[in-house]
Amino acid sequence: xxxxxxxxxxxxxxxxxxxxxxxNDAADEAAKLLxxxxxxxxxxxxxxxxxxxxxxGIILDAHIDRIGLVVTAVKEGGFLKVAKAGGxxxxxxxxxxxxxxxxxxxxxxxxxxxxxLAKDKDDKKAPSFDEISIDTGLSREExxxxxxxxxxxxxxxxFLNLIGSRIASPCVDDRAGVAAxxxxxxxxxxxxxxxxxxxxxxQEETGGSGAMTxxxxxxxxxxxxxxxxxxxxxxxxxxxxxSLGDGALVGYAPSLDYEMSxxxxxxxxxxxxxxxxxxxxxxxGTNCDEIQTAxxxxxxxxxxxxxxxxxxxxxxxxxxxxxxxxxxxAEYVIERSKENA
Amino acid sequence: MLExxxxxxxxSGISGREDEVRKYIISKIEGFCEYKIDNLGNIIAYKKGxxxxxxxxxxxxxxxxxxFIVTGVDRSGLVKFANVGGVDTKVFLGRSVTIGKNRxxxxxxxxxxxxxxxxxxxxxxxxxxxxxxIGASSRKEALEAVSPGDDICFEKDFIEFGDGFICSKAIDxxxxxxxxxxxxxxxxxYDCVFSxxxxxxxxxxxxxxxAFTAAPDYAIVVETTTAADICGxxxxxxxxxxxxxxxxxxMDRSTVYNPDLYRRALEIAREKGIKAQTKTRVAGGNDAxxxxxxxxxxxxxxxxxxxxxxxxxxxxxxxxxIISSRExxxxxxxxMAQC
Numbered sequence: 001x002x003x004x005x006x007x008x009x010x011x012x013x014x015x016x017x018x019x020x021x022x023x024n025d026a027a028d029e030a031a032k033l034l035x036x037x038x039x040x041x042x043x044x045x046x047x048x049x050x051x052x053x054x055x056x057g058i059i060l061d062a063h064i065d066r067i068g069l070v071v072t073a074v075k076e077g078g079f080l081k082v083a084k085a086g087g088x089x090x091x092x093x094x095x096x097x098x099x100x101x102x103x104x105x106x107x108x109x110x111x112x113x114x115x116x117l118a119k120d121k122d123d124k125k126a127p128s129f130d131e132i133s134i135d136t137g138l139s140r141e142e143x144x145x146x147x148x149x150x151x152x153x154x155x156x157x158x159f160l161n162l163i164g165s166r167i168a169s170p171c172v173d174d175r176a177g178v179a180a181x182x183x184x185x186x187x188x189x190x191x192x193x194x195x196x197x198x199x200x201x202x203q204e205e206t207g208g209s210g211a212m213t214x215x216x217x218x219x220x221x222x223x224x225x226x227x228x229x230x231x232x233x234x235x236x237x238x239x240x241x242x243s244l245g246d247g248a249l250v251g252y253a254p255s256l257d258y259e260m261s262x263x264x265x266x267x268x269x270x271x272x273x274x275x276x277x278x279x280x281x282x283x284x285g286t287n288c289d290e291i292q293t294a295x296x297x298x299x300x301x302x303x304x305x306x307x308x309x310x311x312x313x314x315x316x317x318x319x320x321x322x323x324x325x326x327x328x329x330a331e332y333v334i335e336r337s338k339e340n341a
Numbered sequence: 342m343l344e345x346x347x348x349x350x351x352x353s354g355i356s357g358r359e360d361e362v363r364k365y366i367i368s369k370i371e372g373f374c375e376y377k378i379d380n381l382g383n384i385i386a387y388k389k390g391x392x393x394x395x396x397x398x399x400x401x402x403x404x405x406x407x408x409f410i411v412t413g414v415d416r417s418g419l420v421k422f423a424n425v426g427g428v429d430t431k432v433f434l435g436r437s438v439t440i441g442k443n444r445x446x447x448x449x450x451x452x453x454x455x456x457x458x459x460x461x462x463x464x465x466x467x468x469x470x471x472x473x474x475i476g477a478s479s480r481k482e483a484l485e486a487v488s489p490g491d492d493i494c495f496e497k498d499f500i501e502f503g504d505g506f507i508c509s510k511a512i513d514x515x516x517x518x519x520x521x522x523x524x525x526x527x528x529x530x531y532d533c534v535f536s537x538x539x540x541x542x543x544x545x546x547x548x549x550x551x552a553f554t555a556a557p558d559y560a561i562v563v564e565t566t567t568a569a570d571i572c573g574x575x576x577x578x579x580x581x582x583x584x585x586x587x588x589x590x591x592m593d594r595s596t597v598y599n600p601d602l603y604r605r606a607l608e609i610a611r612e613k614g615i616k617a618q619t620k621t622r623v624a625g626g627n628d629a630x631x632x633x634x635x636x637x638x639x640x641x642x643x644x645x646x647x648x649x650x651x652x653x654x655x656x657x658x659x660x661x662x663i664i665s666s667r668e669x670x671x672x673x674x675x676x677m678a679q680c
Contacts, residue, residue, distance in 0.1 A: 078503065079572035089454040090463060092435030095653045097498070097508070107502040109655045111571045112432050114580075126431060126463040133572040135649065135657060137503015158496075160437055160446045162476025163486060168437065168448045234419070234472060235452035245478060308474060310455065312435035314448035316474055 003165055003319035006183045006326065009033070010167070010319070011159045013175035017101055019068030019085050019152035020206040021046075030064050030178055030200045037185040038196065047214035048200040057195030057340070058333055059223035059298065060184065061211060061287050062177030063204030066170070067311055069153040071100065071134075078138035080108065082153060083129060086205030090126045092312045097156040098134060102147035107156075108134040157313030165319040166244065172315035174204065176305045176322050177226035183326035184333070193333050194340040195220065204287055211287035215294030222260065222336070223300045224329055225288040228317070229278060231306035242306040244317065247274025247324035251302030255283045255292055260301035264332060271331050274324045278304055303329065342523050342667075343660060345369070346507070349515035351497040353439065355408035355425045356543045358492045362404040366518060366537050370525045374535070383551040384537040386525060394531040394678035399557035399639070400524070400670065401548055401628050402517025402564070403541030406510065407652045409473075409493035411440065414484055418477030420447060422493055426542030430465050432653035433495070438473060441491035447473040495654035505659050506583070512656035514541065516646045517563035520667045529671075531678035541628055545595070548628035552635035559602075559640050559677040561670055562629045565658065566590070566620055566645035577621035580647075583659045586616025587644040587666035592623050595630025602642040602677075609672050616665040620645065644670050 012033075018026025023046050031040045031048045038052035048064060067086035074080055080100065094112040099105050111133050115123060134153065136143050157170040178200050185198075197218050202210035204227075215223070229249055230241045242249040250264045261277070268275035283289045284302050292300040303325045308316040354362040359382055366384060370376060376386040384404075407426035414420055420440070437448045450472055454462060473493070477483035495510040502508060521535050534555045539547035552560065566588055570579040581588035589606045591598055610617035633641040646666050649657040 075572050077570070077572060081572075087454060089435075089451075091431075091454070091465060092451060095432035095650055095655055096435070097500070097655050107500055107508070109508055109650065109657060112429070112650055112653060113571075113574075114567045114569055114651065115429060123429075124465050124467070126465055128463070131573070135503075135571060137506035137657070139504060142504065158437070158498075160448065162446055162448075162474070163482060164476055164478065166476035166478075168446075168474070168476075230453055230456065233450055233452070233474075234470060236456060309435065309448070309450050310453040312451060314435050314437060314450070314474075316448065316450070316476070 001320060003323055005186060006179055006319050006322045009179040009182050010175060013178055014159055014169040014171055017154050018064060018066050019154060020065040020203045022152045023065050023202045027064050027200065033182050034198060043214060045210050045213050046202040047210050049214060050198040053195030055195050055219060057197060057220045058336055059197045059199065059218050059220045060181045060329065061199045061201055061223060061291060062181050062226040063174045063287055064178055064200040065202050065205050067205045071147055071149050071151045071153060073149060074140060074143050074147055075133065076140050078136045078140055078143035080134040080136060080147060082134060085152060087311055089311045090129060094127060094132060098153050099156055100134060100136065100147055100151060100153050102151045104146060106136060106146055108136045111135050155313040166316060167319065168314045168316045170313035170315065172307050172317050173228045173310055176228055176317055180226050180305065180322045180325040184329040187326060187330040188333060191334065192337065194337040201287055208287055208290040212290040215291045215298065221299055223291045223298050225286055225291060225300065225302045226325060227286040227304055228307045228310065229304035230310060231308045233308045242276055242278055244306055245320060246276045246306060247321055248328045249278040249304040249306060250275055251280065251284060251304060252277050253280040253284050255289060256302055257299040260299055264301055264328060267331050267335055268328050273328045275328060342519055345522060346516060346519045347499045349518055350499055350509040350511045353492060353494040354405055355492045355494060356405040356540045359404040359539050366522060369522045373525050379550060379554060381547050381550050382539045383547045385551055385554055386535040388525050388529060388533050388535060390529040390531040390533060392531050396558040396678055396680065397534065398674050398677045399534045399536060399552065399555045399560040400521055400674060401536045401538055401560060401562050401632060402521050403514045403538045403628060404518060405539055405542050407542050408495065411487055411489050411491040411493060413489055414480050416480055418479045418483040420473040420475055420483060420487060422473060428652050436654050437496040438493050439496055440487050440493050445475055445486045447475040450474045505661055506657055507660055508655045508657045510654050512648055512658055513565040513651050516565055516658065516663050520563050520663065520670060523667060524671060530675045533674055538628055545628045545631040549631035552632040552639065556636055557639055560632045561673055562627050562632065562641060562643040563670055564627045564643055564645040565648040565651060566625055567651050568647035568649045571649060580622045580624065581618055581620050583647050583649065583662060585618040586662055587669045588618050588620040588647050590620045590643045593625050595626030596633050596641060598642060599640045602640055605676065606642050606673055609676055610669050613672050615668045615672065617669050642673065
């Protein structure tokens with residue numbers, strides 16, 4: 001199968017910054033891409049909102065923010081102290097190369113203490129956030145000119161083409177979801193559809209405020225959220241989670257609309273799109289939790305893309321799974337549009 | 342010299358697989374000296390100076406870098422590996438590598454933090470749990486791309502940043518190789534022998550053989566050493582400091598250095614106005630460990646480029662320290678040749 005389109009979208013989106021609360025360049029790019037299909041606006045919290053048609057239709061959501069770090073202080077020797085922005089994993093941060101999004105983007109590397117200086121510390125333990133800093137190679141004066149507390153930091157990583165249709169990159173979470181929605185809109189081009197409301201939401205990684213407020217302004221009664229989920233790997237059980245190449249993982253959870261989940265599964269079957277149920281016991285831990293209870297309530301479904309190494313800069317996914325999610329979403333929209341007509 | 346360092350750092354050369362590095366170095370020194378490649382793969386280069394030397398001086402740097410080697414592939418197509426040289430798991434989790442002749446891309450995977458118990462969130466996985474994901478979906482598919490015994494290097498990514506700093510894999514010890522190439526390509530006062538040595542990172546094995554062959558009276562080891570001049574570290578705990586010139590050792594884990602030579606090195610630096618500093622901690626080891634015990638014994642001095650985050654995919658040093666180390670080594674070699 002050819003995944004050129006989905007790969008181009010993903011590679012472009014993954015090259016952008018956009019740490020929670022400062023979605024800037026990532027949101028700008030996503031808005032530009034979405035603008036090819038419908039008029040786009042930005043709301044108070046920075047959500048990218050696109051609307052095609054008016055009235056009851058379908059909401060498609062994926063979050064545009066990514067995890068990162070936030071600068072808390074500039075120290076002697078141009079070292080920066082940092083805190084988490086979203087669920088950054090300290091185990092993969094020592095020695096990581098980063099971009100500090102200051103007045104201009106500057107390079108930095110997260111310090112690591114050489115083993116011979118580690119004091120009374122189990123060498124099987126990662127340092128705490130208090131113990132690490134970012135080495136900018138600048139003097140304090142130079143650093144202070146370029147960087148201020150509050151500036152965001154992203155971990156550098158390239159877009160790596162692995163074997164077959166698998167890739168590794170930072171922020172596949174959730175640029176894969178954004179790419180899936182844009183790919184879905186490509187597939188729907190030239191087709192008459194019901195009204196569509198698309199949201200590339202801000203601040204998912206810091207608690208979902210973007211989706212919560214963005215959904216308030218929607219008119220539709222149904223929503224599909226697209227996010228990533230865990231893919232099987234050592235330590236990640238095959239029984240509980242999906243695997244790379246499984247296709248679209250259709251969420252089943254008490255907080256999701258049971259009927260919509262079923263419709264998605266049966267459409268996947270009838271259209272020959274790879275899909276598999278993914279079952280959760282309560283809430284989903286995605287924007288769907290916020291969207292479902294917006295205003296007077298919205299029927300919500302979740303489509304997930306399995307990835308490995310979530311919240312590292314080598315998140316691995318299979319492009320085939322993003323394509324499957326896009327196709328399934330497009331077929332669902334087509335089905336609903338027939339019923340609406 | 343910066344371009345040369347950049348190229349040298351981009352080459353793949355774990356211990357015992359220094360071929361690419363050797364080939365490049367030969368292309369750079371060809372015509373500027375006589376050289377031979379010994380049975381282990383060391384390049385031993387004889388450089389004629391303007392004058393014959395009273396004492397035979399050997400200058401050594403190692404070609405190999407730390408990395409990994411493929412040990413096998415598991416059922417699901419994930420690559421298992423062993424470390425080559427001392428690499429701390431903490432600095433490579435979540436990083437990317439290239440494998441074997443075709444430089445197949447791979448990444449070190451890790452169980453997502455979301456699925457780890459709260460009280461174990463800072464625990465680094467044990468070596469048994471580690472693997473490299475090359476994107477294969479089966480053992481068969483993986484074995485079409487990689488084979489047991491293939492070398493694994495950190496992905497190349499050379500960056501100039503900050504106030505004259507560079508960041509790359511393998512600065513240890515391609516910085517030393519670059520200094521030696523530059524000296525060979527320049528005009529020297531006295532005859533001198535150079536060894537581009539193999540297998541330093543697994544126990545200074547190459548230098549042991551090349552020092553025997555070169556049979557020097559004096560030797561200078563050109564290395565990189567830990568600069569711990571980072572946020573929160575003070576005074577002598579910093580070991581050495583970026584921007585203060587080559588670090589001269591009085592003692593480390595492998596060598597008790599000749600005290601006269603150690604003092605002389607710092608004296609020469611002062612006389613000539615070359616930046617240099619003392620390595621203020623007894624730590625680490627290098628080819629001097631093998632060279633000082635060669636044959637009937639060799640007087641050795643080590644000059645190291647201060648380097649932060651050694652043995653990681655992102656070693657950091659200051660370019661000006663490479664230049665001042667080169668100056669000091671040149672002056673030292675001249676002094677040794679006639680003393």
